[in-house]
Amino acid sequence: MKASDPRNAFYWRFVELGTINMPAHPFIRPAFDTTEELAAQVAIQRMNQAIDEVLSK
Structure with missing residues (x-):
């Protein structure tokens, strides 16, 4: 994978x-x-919304 490829997540750590x-x-x-x-x-x-949906069934 090339360094100029925007999908490459390898180089972030060097900047960070x-x-x-x-x-x-x-x-x-x-x-x-x-x-x-x-x-x-x-x-x-x-999470509260999902719990409410499950409990309302």
Whole structure:
């Protein structure tokens, strides 16, 4: 797989974590940190909705 292929998920770790020759430029962790609470709320809401659907049968 080529580095320029947009489907290639191999190179993200070098950008995120850096290498011996390249400083880290985190982009995944900051994005996760800013949306963590919202993602948890949405997951809980969907689980409650699924439970309600099962119990209403």
